[in-house]
Amino acid sequence: MAWGRKKSGGRKEPQFGLGASLAELRLGPQDRIPNSESKPKKSSVKRKVDDDDDDDPPPERKPRPSRSGARRRSKSRISISRLCYWGAVLGLWTAIAVVGVVVWVGAHLPPIQSLEIPKRPPTIQIVGLDGSVLATRGEMAGANVALKDLPPYLPKAFIAIEDRRFYSHYGVDPWGILRAAVANLLHRGVSQGGSTLTQQLAKNLFLTQERTIQRKLQEAELAFWLERKHSKNEILELYLNRVYFGSGAYGVEAAAQRYFGKSAKNVTLAEAAMLAGLVKSPSRLAPNRNPEGAEKRAQTVLAAMADAKFITEAQAQASIGHPAYSVKPAGAGTINYVADWIGEVLDDLVGQIDQDIVVETSIDPKLQSIAEAAVIDELAAKSVKFNVSQGALVAMTPDGAVRAMVGGRNYAESQYNRAVTAKRQPGSAFKPFVYLTAIEAGLTPDTIRPDAPLNIKGWKPENFEHEYLGAVTLTQALAMSLNTVAVRVGLEVGPNNVVRTAHRLGISSKLEPNASIALGTSEVSLTELVGAYVPFANGGQGITPHVVLKIRTSSGKVLYARQPDQLGQVIDPRNVAMMNTMMQETLLNGTARKADIPGWMAAGKTGTSQDFRDAWFIGYTARLVTGVWLGNDDNSPTKKATGGGLPVEVWTRFMRAAHQGVPVATLPTSQGGGGLLSNLAQAASQISEPTAQAPLAPLPATGANRPAPTRTSARPEAAAGLDGWLMERLFGGNR
Known part of the structure; x- marks a missing residue:
């Protein structure tokens, strides 16, 4: 086969010359690589004609389209189709993701059947012995006010500053969110919020205040649910009656009463603007704490109302010229220390509160005012001289009912209750428990013990005056607060027995049974110390300090009524008699000579802790047991403030006023x-x-x-x- 092809083809010798060269170099159809577009038979014929007819001009050919342009159009059609395809896929998955998020958020919401508008928070009204309202506690809410009963500019103030598009959106405002995002981006922080009034209501009703993506998604979902279930006016009314306005006030009615002393139905335009401005930051802008900040925010609200055409520019300027002023709310002052104490014990007395209640207390408003003035005025006059910044007072009856309590000089500055919560060293005010233990062990007020230097394993207790009187009676030792005798007697009867005596009388704090216990080195609170003195005033009966007498609902149903203490006799009446005489000597010839109530038999004991850090006086009559503490919260030393000085002065001022017009009674006796x-x-x-x-x-x-x-x-x-x-x-x- 190979040989045959070679023979038939023959060998051609090369020819020289231009024509020969061109003829030889011309490619024929058979020499070209065939492709899908080639048609060999037709091409062969045409090529032959062309080759034979060299003189004729070539026939006109239609221009063929560019192959690169075709390819681009083809690729463009492919890209668009692919884009549409993947766009559809992405949209599908986005829709699935959105549905999944909605389902997931909904799964973490409360059951739909429980998504009902909850009742407004309960109000806890605290009243005094005479029935007057002392304070209000809990989540304080005023009565619900209908939207139609409010002045029209009040709800408009909230719409203008919080949700201008309230009546046009469906619970969530995309434009508001976008506007807030841009503003926050420009200010590089959170300067605006995008939440609608409906979202805020959903948060207040059903959710916590935490700032998380999950909570925001839940807020949005609940906002849609609220918009579907309630009308716009119903949502606005709910919002106005539930939103928090600071200082414990929930709802416009409670806020108007708290800040302006009037109903929300009667607030002025300036007051309405101030209320609307509070919801942004109620704790920071409350007018009773920050009147300047509240007024500045109210001006912003008025400008927003004018911009929204809710009021005219003239009305806005007139209101700015007549700003709203806050009023002092009822029950302000030191009575709040009592209210806080009551709030701490309510759960133990009646459990969780889910309705409005009235707490009847043993507080005498007149005595409370006298006690407040006594502490605050004396500190104002002499706190710098003695370097004393704080004081506390507790007064209770012989059955343990607290008539007055002052937990500090300024509740607005410090809510720390120094009468109940603070525990300090009582110093010599603890000595009555030492001498009572000695009396119960067989000693008498006239028992002699030496007042002389003492060395107990290197510890050398000294008297205040650094002097020693020699042989003295227990009465003298207690009246003059001689430390060496108290330590000797404490060791004689045993520190453990002293601790047991103190606990039996009502001290609940932990006491260390060591040699220094006689000098009051273990810390106690003022309230428990006063309560432990009460048995000396009531003939030896054990008591529990208390302030709550009865708890009832607003409709009158009694939830709790205090029953008399059943602690029985904690001191033998004969020993009470001797202790009363010994402590009476403290006021007559001892360290509390300035304590004097004309016409009344009184007894008590002063106390000064180490380095003059605490100054105490606990004194009593047959009608009232009162204790006073003065010192500094940081436990820093005072300038030699002693129990026989400023505390006695505060005590005397209070007790003299408290006993005016009261029938005189002697200290109790046995039987x-x-x-x-x-x-x-x-x-x-x-x-x-x-x-x-x-x-x-x-x-x-x-x-x-x-x-x-x-x-x-x-x-x-x-x-x-x-x-x-x-x-x-x-x-x-x-x-």
Whole structure:
């Protein structure tokens, strides 16, 4: 086959010359590579004609389209189709994702059947002993006000500043969100919010205040649900009655009462603008705390109302020229310390509150005002001199009912309750528990103990004056607050027994049973210390300090009524009699000589902690037990403020006013007798005569320069021993 082809073809020798060269180099159809567009037979014929007819001009040919342009149009058609395809795919998946997010958000919402408009928060009204309203606590909400009853500019103020397109959107405002996003971007922070009034209502009704994407999505979904379920006016009315306005006020009615002392139905345009401005930052802009900020924000609201054509420019300018001023709300001041204390115990008394309630308390509004003035005025006059920044006072009846409580000098500046929460070293105010333990162990007020230097494993307690009186009675030692005698007696009866006595009388704080316990080194609160003194005033009965007497609903249903304490006798009446006489000496010749209530028998004990950090005085009559504490919150030393100084002055000012017009009564006796004298007479027949005693050491004449008590008796029966002590107390002495 190969040989045959070679023979038939023959070998052609090369020819030279231009024509020969062109003829030889011309390609024929058979020499070209065939392709899909080639048609060999037709091309062969045409090519042959062309080759034979060299003189004829070539026939005209129609221009063929460019192959590159065709390819571009083809690719363009392919790109558009692909774009449409992937756009459809992306849109489908986006729709699936949106549906998935909606389903996921909805799955984390409360069950749809529970998405009903909740009741407004309950109001807790706190009233005094005379029925007057002292304070309001809880989530304080005023009565619901119908939209038609409000002045028309009030709801318009909220629409102008919070949601200008309220009546045109469907719960979520895309333009508002975009506007807020642009503003926040320009200000490089959060300067505007895009939430509609409906979204804000959804958040207030059903959601928390946390700022998360999930919460915002839930807010939007609930906003659509609210718009579908309620009309625009219903949503606006709900919003105005539920939104928070600061200072514990929920709803426009409560806010108007709190800040302006009037109903929301009667607020002026300027007041309406101030209320609308509060919702942006109620805690920061509350007019009773930041009147300048609230007024500036109100001007912004008025400008927005004018811009929205809700009011004229003239009305806006007139309102700016007559700004709204806040009023002092009822119950402001130190009574709020009492209200806070009540709020802490309500859950224990009635559980969770889901309706309006009225709490009837033991607080006497008149005594509360007197106590507040006594603490604040005395501190204003002498706080700089003694470097004392804070004070507290608690007064309670012999059954433990708190009549007045001051937890600090300024509630607006500090809500820390120094009467209930703060625990401080009581100093010598703790000594009555030491001497009561000694009396219960068999010692008497006339028992002699040495006032002399003492060394306990390197600890050397000293007296305030750094002087020692030698042999003194327990009465003298307590009245003059001699530290060495208190430590000796505490060790003699045992620190553990002293701690048990204090706990039995009502101290609930942890007490360390060491040698220094006699000097009050373990911390206690003012309220529990005053409560522990009450048995001295009521004949030895145990009590629990309390302020809540009854809790009832607004309709009158009683939820709680306090029952009398069943603690029984915690001090033997005979021992109460002796302790009362010993602590009465503190006011007559001891460290509290300035404490004086004309016509009344009073007793008590001063206290000063180490380095003058705390100054105390707890004193009582048969009608009232009152304790005063003064010091600094940071536990820094005062300028030698002692219990016998400023605390006694505060106590005396309060107690004198509190006892005006009150029938005089002596300190209690055993078995409900007529006074201390019968109590002592009974004690004389029941207690064995003590051992022989050394002569009483005279009390130094300091302070008021009162003469020291004498041992001279007006009756020959006043012999040595307990009988002699009783007879001298009954008939002897120069008092």
